Amino acid sequence: MTGRGRWREGLVGLAAVTVLAGCGSLSGPSYDSGPSIGDRFSQLFGGKSQAVGEAPPPPRADEPTCPSVMIRQGASTYAVGLPGQEASGTSLRYQGTITRTARDCTLRDGEVHARLGIEGRVIVGPAGAPPSVELPLRVAVVAEGVNPRTVFTNAYRTTVAVPEGGNVAYSLVAEDIVYPVPAGAEGDSYVFYIGFDPQALKPAPRRRTKKR
Numbered sequence: 206m207t208g209r210g211r212w213r214e215g216l217v218g219l220a221a222v223t224v225l226a227g228c229g230s231l232s233g234p235s236y237d238s239g240p241s242i243g244d245r246f247s248q249l250f251g252g253k254s255q256a257v258g259e260a261p262p263p264p265r266a267d268e269p270t271c272p273s274v275m276i277r278q279g280a281s282t283y284a285v286g287l288p289g290q291e292a293s294g295t296s297l298r299y300q301g302t303i304t305r306t307a308r309d310c311t312l313r314d315g316e317v318h319a320r321l322g323i324e325g326r327v328i329v330g331p332a333g334a335p336p337s338v339e340l341p342l343r344v345a346v347v348a349e350g351v352n353p354r355t356v357f358t359n360a361y362r363t364t365v366a367v368p369e370g371g372n373v374a375y376s377l378v379a380e381d382i383v384y385p386v387p388a389g390a391e392g393d394s395y396v397f398y399i400g401f402d403p404q405a406l407k408p409a410p411r412r413r414t415k416k417r
């Protein structure tokens with residue numbers, strides 16, 4: 206099964222947002238990568254962001270229906286350990302988490318153009334994190350139902366500078382989400398699924414060239 210297949214499989218049956226416990230066991234001072242983290246969300250989304258687990262603010266009367274955001278089961282954290290060792294205990298280098306999301310949608314030429322923002326933190330583990338880390342994330346639009354259907358999916362990477370011995374905030378905004386306007390009430394079943402996807406860090410397979 207491909208990485209995308211495994212990711213889609215994890216979408217089926219998700220009924221609630223879950224954030225894995227255990228983050229409290231990691232210590233260290235906290236930093237923000239600048240006021241731009243919160244400011245960027247405020248500038249792009251206004252008051253449309255919400256903490257993980259909170260209900261999104263209601264849309265304005267002139268706004269199209271925008272799918273709710275949920276974290277894919279098993280993809281709420283991204284833990285990295287020392288080479289060749291399990292990412293836990295004293296071998297844990299760092300862990301990425303998702304703490305806040307935001308989204309908005311506009312209609313244009315029969316398509317929905319959406320932006321989805323993700324805020325989170327990189328928490329340094331006992332083994333110490335490198336000066337910068339790369340976080341792999343995936344955003345998908347899924348039509349839920351008896352046979353869930355993926356309408357849009359794309360992987361993203363964001364590089365985060367980590368202060369020595371500290372935890373740091375990060376943000377990512379996906380601005381390339383486009384899908385056809387759903388027919389009738391079908392849009393009510395649409396959901397934005399987000400989560401960490403380690404497969405996104407692997408290089409794409411090289412195409413085989415046919416021998417002449």
